[in-house]
Each structure stands twice: as structure tokens, then as C-alpha cells.
Amino acid sequence: MSDKKNKKVRIAFFDFADCEGCQLQLTYLNEQLVGLLDHVEIVNFREVISEKSDNYDIAIVEGSITRKHDEERVKEIRKNAKIVIAYGACACIGGVNGLRKKFTQQEAKDIVYKGREFPLEAGEPRPVHDVVKVDYYIHGCPTNNEETIKALKSILIGKGYQPPTYPVCVECKLKENVCLFEKRQVCMGPVTRAGCGAWCPSYGNICYGCRGLLDNPATQGEMDILKKHGYTLEELTQKFETYNLCRMMGEQNEPKKS
Amino acid sequence: MRYVSLQKNKLSQFVKSLQKKYKVVAPVKKENLFVFAEVEDPEEISIDYIPTILPPKKYFLPQHEKLGTFVKDSVSMAETNIDVEPTVLFGAHTCDIEGIECMDIVFHDSPLDPYFGKRKKSVIIIGYECMKPCDEYATCVTMDTLNPRAGYDIMITDIGDKYILHLNSPEGIEIGKNALFGKVTNERDMKNKLLKLREDKLKNFKVLLDAEYKELNKIFKGSYNSETWKDVGRKCVSCGNCTAVCPTCYCFDIYDDVKLDMSGGERRRVWDSCQLDEFATVAGGENFRKERSSRQRHRYYRKFDYSVIKYNKFFCVGCGRCTRTCMADISLIETVNSLTKEQKNAK
Incomplete structure (x- = not known):
């Protein structure tokens, strides 16, 4: 892509069931975002620009896919785009939206909209790759700009991007943080994919996975560690579930390994 | 002049004098643990410390290191210089100094690693001798790293009423000329006094490994298929903590970081770990150490057997960090003792 000298790569952002926090992260890139614009043209980006276009090379999809209408929309995006990037936890793994799966749709409606009219359509939360093929993943809630830039550069030069397959502990230890288990706190670091630079533990928070x-x-192994620290199976499951329920309840497709 | 003395209340003044010429890094408290870090005020130094989270290898092989820059359309590296500030590593324990010695052998082996070499030349090592054990994880007695032997410029020993500094290099002797220091008139007496002190201090240290130094390699020679590795593998979560904190683990990965304008970039290296899933994966997807048990076994063999074959040296310095840091309670002492027991029972 990079050798087509006069043609900038056209990037479009789309959001589905999510808070748009990951797109908002990108606006913090400031000057770096300007540097990136030497190589790319952003044609859809609701957080920043009002123009819209269906002519794009890379679709960066944020949010999990829930309703029938969203399914059709993301399939259309897949048709238009050469490359689809799942961006953020909701798109990559279903994220916190997956918690909905603990209830039936009616139960969830009753809890959230108790006694009120619910005129909206709802559906099953799914990561993007459950509906269409995803080429690359940029994980996180929110995504980490350093990783986003790294991934975009790698994709733009044609190398692709493979997020780390090792746990957060690796990056945490390189920063010489005091292990949270040492402080009797329960951290999801040992079973969670790295790439964030141990963002939360470096600021004294646990990893939420x-x-x-x-x-x-x-x-x-992780269960044994957590049990050793006196946590019940229920508490442990809860820790796992916060972000990972879609995967735990069995996705239709395994995430593609690029 | 190989020995000088220092009054005990003058340690901070000594550090201050070093700071005029060098960046001083020393053990400082971090929450309930310790780390080596640059000190501004010598009072920050915690000279009575248990091994730091990361060993001082980070000053010779930083976690992330720029190896050079490159520009687009050119095959050679544009620039590979690194700037290293003259540094004093202050208060290193003898186990960590032995770790640096191991790294030194590896990185000066052909092909020489110029980055390590340059950093090594820029760091003055001032050790601090342990007179009492740090905790229940260190195996320095068996690994024979408890007493100062080599690899330092100066060794500080607390002989009770004062410190004795052994000046062990031209740089050390130069630093020893400082007016803060007292003369040691009879060097032979001092040497004997230190020998006696080291004999006496041994009674403070427990021997935690069941095997002796000279038996260790033989035990590993017979333990490759031991059940112990399966037990260790079951506990392991492959977090890579044990290798990051090991003073002699030196594996790194190299990657290119391209600039945003795509005109070139930096070639960098970052610590890697044999405990990670992908470490032994090759093109085509074959993974030579797929099981956690085989990865853990590999780590132990790199310390107690492969290094003996290649460098005639154990690469375990007995600091105990791998055990101390392991949240899954994988203990070097338990592992090695279990192998020892199996081997002795098999006879």
C-alpha cells in the first residue's frame, strides 16, 4: 500500500454497541494524528469530522455487534473495505457487553428499564469476528494509543500486526512494578494478553483483563493462584467474566490468528 | 594499597563524593521491596536490602534498548552509537556481581556485543558484602556466591566498627584515594581478618539445597525426564517473571520501529523469555517447547547444565529471585531438592 505514492490510504471508523471511548482515545494523539495524516485520509470519523464516505481501504470497527441491523451494516462495511480492524475490547472480544449474556433478553430489559417502555431493538452481543472476517485486532478498554500507532504503522507498511500472545505480567515486570499479588490484590495480568504496557498495574490498579x-x-494455574489468596470460585469467575464472557460462553468462531 | 577504611557514618559522604563524577544507582525502597534506581540524595539508599525486583543487569542490558537507526532504501544501519553516562553501581551484592560476570562472558563471547561492552566499561561496580542471609529463598552458600571474589571495582565489608573497602581495579584504587578514607597499615592482617570474618559469618547462613555444589551438574544430567518437570509445568502460568528477574537470563528480541513519516526508523531490542508460548515457535508454526513443563525445564537446564557445557559455569547465582517473584510458588529450592531426592533414591 505504501508504495502507491500519490494515493493516500483511506481509513474509516465505525462504531457499534460501545461507548466510543476508544475512538475518543485517538483524539488524544494530537500532533501524532497529524503525522499520520501524511499517509492516510480519514473519511469517516464521527468523533472528529462530519463528512462521510463509503469509499475506504481500511475499516476500523469499534463496538460489539448486537442487532440484526448491525449485522447487515458490518457485512456491508466488510464488503467495502480491503482490511477490517477490530478496535477495542467490545469489537475484539465482546467486552463488558458480554455480561448481557448472563441474562435472557427479557431479564436484562426488566433490570435496566424496570417498569418503563422499551421501544428499542436489542440482540446478542458478539465480537466482530463472530459476524464477519477480521484481519487485525487492536485490543483494550480503552485501546492504548502507543499500540494503536504501532499497529497502524505495521499495517500500513504491509507487515500486518499481531498483538502479543504473552501475558501482561511480562510488560509489568519489565517496568519493575511491585507485583499486585505481593500486595494481596487479585490481578488478571497472568492470563490477559499484553500490549498495553501494563497500563493499569503501573498506576497501582489491578489488571481487569x-x-x-x-x-x-x-x-x-491462575485459579490455583487466586484460590491461594483466599478467593472463592464465584469471585474468580466474576473476575474472568467482566470482559471475557463472550469467549467463556463460546463464540461461534475462534479469533483469527494472523 | 588494596584496602582502605571508612567510618560508618561517612557512607553518605562517600556517595556524595561519587556523585560529583558519576551517576550513582543504588538499592532504594519501592513499597515493600527494593529496586536499583538513580539516587539524588544518598539518604535514599537502603543498604540493608534483600535482592531487588530486577537485578542490576538492567544497567548492562536495558529492558528496552535502541541499537541504531536506519533510513529508507539503505541496507546499512545509519548510526549505532549509544551514549552511556559514567555510572557507579553502588551496593551490589556478591550474587548480583556474579550475575554480571556471567553476562560478561556471554556478551564478550564471539560475536561480541558492542552495546553491552560499552555499558560494561562505563559502569563502576561497588559491592556491599552480605553478612547475614536475606531470606529463605537464596542459595548463595551452595552456589558459592556468598563471598566476594571478582567482578567488582570496590567491595565494601562491614567489619563491625567500620567499613573496609577492597580496591580491586585501577578505577577502584583511584576512588580509594579520597580523603574520606583511612589507611589500612597492615594489608596482610586485614586480608586474614576478612578471611576469618567470612568463615565466621557462614554460621548465620542456612544451607537450603540438599545437593552440594559439585553434585549439582550430575543431578541435572540424570533428571531430564523427571516427573518433577510435570509438577512445575502444572503450576506455571508462563508469566515470564522468573526470567526477567534472573541476573543471568539475557535473551532478547529485536524489532524495527518505523517512524510515522516512513522515512526510516529505529532498530530496538527488548528482553524476551523462554517461558513465553512463542519463544521456541519457528516458521511453519512448529513449537519446540510447547508445554510449560518443557519450558521450565529449559530454564533450569540453562542454569545448571547447558552453561556448564558451554562456559564451564553455573548460571544460577543463588539470589533466589525466581522463587521470590513466582506467584505460582515454583521454588528453585524445592525443584532442585526434588531432583536430588529422585537421583539419590534411584541409586
Whole structure:
């Protein structure tokens, strides 16, 4: 792509069931975003510009896919785009939206809209790759700009981007953080995909697992560690579920490994 | 002049004098643990410390390191210089100094690693001898790293009423000329006094490994198919903590970081770990160490057997960090003792 000298790569952003927080992250790129614009043209970006176009090369899809209408829309996006990037936890793994799967649709409606009219259509939350083929993943809740830039550069030069397959602990230890287990806190770091630079633990917070379970997590090992620290199976499951319920309840397709 | 003395209340003044010429890095407290970090005020230094989270290898092989820059359409590296500030590594324990010695052998082996070499030349090592054990994880007695031997410019020993500094290099002797120091008139007496001190301090240290130094390699020679590796593998979560904190683990990965304008970029390296899923994966997807048990076994063999074959040296310095850091409670002492027991029972 990069050798087509006069033609900029056209990028479009789309959002589905999500908070748009990951798109908002991109606006913090400031000057870097300007640098990126030497190579790309952004044609759809609701957070920043009002113009719209159906002519694009890369579609960056944020949010999980829920309703029938969204399914059709994302299929249309897939048709238009050469490359589809799932962007953020909701798109990559279903994210917190997956928690809806703990209830039937009626139960969920009753809890959220107790006694009120519910005129909206709802559906099953799914990661993007459950509906259309995804080429690349940029994980996180929210996404980390450093990784986003790294991924976009790699994709633009034609190398593609493969997020780390190792856990957050690797990046955390390189920063010489005191391990949260050392402080009797329960951290999802050992089973969560790295790439964020151990963002939360570096600021004293636990890892919530927003980047999704590893492809090959040592689930039993992690359970043993958590049990050793006095957590019940219920509490442990809750920790796993916050971001990973879609995967835990079985996605239709395994995420594609590029 | 190989020995000088220093009054105990003058340690901070000594550090201050070093700071005029060098960046000083030393053990400082981080929450309930310790790390090596640059000190502004010598009072920040915690000289009585248990091994730091990361060993001082980070000053010789930083976690992330720029190797050079490149420009588009050129095959050679544009620039590979690195700037290293003259640094004093202050208060290193003998186990960590031995770790640096191991790294030194590896990186000076052909092909020489110029980045490591340059950093090594820029760092003055001032050790601080352990007179009492740090905790229940260190195996320095068996690994023979408890006493100062080599690899330092100066070694500070607390002999009770004062510190004795052993000046072990031209740089060390130069630093020893400082007016803060007292003369040691009879060097032979001092040497004997230190030998006696080291004999005496041994009674403070427990021997935690069941095997002796000279038996260790033989035990590993017979343990490749031991059941112990399966037990270790079941616990392991492949977090890579054990290798990151190991003073002699030196594996790194190299990657290119392209600039946003695509005109060139930087070639960089970052610490890697044999404990990670992809470490031994090759083109085509074959993974030579797919199981956690085989990866853990590999780590141990890199410390107790492969390094003996290649460099005639154990690459475990007995600091205990791998055990201390492991949230899954994989213990080097338990593992090695389990292998020892199996081997002894098999006889």
C-alpha cells in the first residue's frame, strides 16, 4: 500500500454497541494524528469530522455487534473495505457487553428499564469476528494509543500486526512494578494478553483483563493462584467474566490468528 | 594499597563524593521491596536490602534498548552509537556481581556485543558484602556466591566498627584515594581478618539445597525426564517473571520501529523469555517447547547444565529471585531438592 505514492490510504471508523471511548482515545494523539495524516485520509470519523464516505481501504470497527441491523451494516462495511480492524475490547472480544449474556433478553430489559417502555431493538452481543472476517485486532478498554500507532504503522507498511500472545505480567515486570499479588490484590495480568504496557498495574490498579484472555491461558494455574489468596470460585469467575464472557460462553468462531 | 577504611557514618559522604563524577544507582525502597534506581540524595539508599525486583543487569542490558537507526532504501544501519553516562553501581551484592560476570562472558563471547561492552566499561561496580542471609529463598552458600571474589571495582565489608573497602581495579584504587578514607597499615592482617570474618559469618547462613555444589551438574544430567518437570509445568502460568528477574537470563528480541513519516526508523531490542508460548515457535508454526513443563525445564537446564557445557559455569547465582517473584510458588529450592531426592533414591 505504501508504495502507491500519490494515493493516500483511506481509513474509516465505525462504531457499534460501545461507548466510543476508544475512538475518543485517538483524539488524544494530537500532533501524532497529524503525522499520520501524511499517509492516510480519514473519511469517516464521527468523533472528529462530519463528512462521510463509503469509499475506504481500511475499516476500523469499534463496538460489539448486537442487532440484526448491525449485522447487515458490518457485512456491508466488510464488503467495502480491503482490511477490517477490530478496535477495542467490545469489537475484539465482546467486552463488558458480554455480561448481557448472563441474562435472557427479557431479564436484562426488566433490570435496566424496570417498569418503563422499551421501544428499542436489542440482540446478542458478539465480537466482530463472530459476524464477519477480521484481519487485525487492536485490543483494550480503552485501546492504548502507543499500540494503536504501532499497529497502524505495521499495517500500513504491509507487515500486518499481531498483538502479543504473552501475558501482561511480562510488560509489568519489565517496568519493575511491585507485583499486585505481593500486595494481596487479585490481578488478571497472568492470563490477559499484553500490549498495553501494563497500563493499569503501573498506576497501582489491578489488571481487569480488558485485552482478553490469552490464546493459551494457564487457567488452572491462575485459579490455583487466586484460590491461594483466599478467593472463592464465584469471585474468580466474576473476575474472568467482566470482559471475557463472550469467549467463556463460546463464540461461534475462534479469533483469527494472523 | 588494596584496602582502605571508612567510618560508618561517612557512607553518605562517600556517595556524595561519587556523585560529583558519576551517576550513582543504588538499592532504594519501592513499597515493600527494593529496586536499583538513580539516587539524588544518598539518604535514599537502603543498604540493608534483600535482592531487588530486577537485578542490576538492567544497567548492562536495558529492558528496552535502541541499537541504531536506519533510513529508507539503505541496507546499512545509519548510526549505532549509544551514549552511556559514567555510572557507579553502588551496593551490589556478591550474587548480583556474579550475575554480571556471567553476562560478561556471554556478551564478550564471539560475536561480541558492542552495546553491552560499552555499558560494561562505563559502569563502576561497588559491592556491599552480605553478612547475614536475606531470606529463605537464596542459595548463595551452595552456589558459592556468598563471598566476594571478582567482578567488582570496590567491595565494601562491614567489619563491625567500620567499613573496609577492597580496591580491586585501577578505577577502584583511584576512588580509594579520597580523603574520606583511612589507611589500612597492615594489608596482610586485614586480608586474614576478612578471611576469618567470612568463615565466621557462614554460621548465620542456612544451607537450603540438599545437593552440594559439585553434585549439582550430575543431578541435572540424570533428571531430564523427571516427573518433577510435570509438577512445575502444572503450576506455571508462563508469566515470564522468573526470567526477567534472573541476573543471568539475557535473551532478547529485536524489532524495527518505523517512524510515522516512513522515512526510516529505529532498530530496538527488548528482553524476551523462554517461558513465553512463542519463544521456541519457528516458521511453519512448529513449537519446540510447547508445554510449560518443557519450558521450565529449559530454564533450569540453562542454569545448571547447558552453561556448564558451554562456559564451564553455573548460571544460577543463588539470589533466589525466581522463587521470590513466582506467584505460582515454583521454588528453585524445592525443584532442585526434588531432583536430588529422585537421583539419590534411584541409586
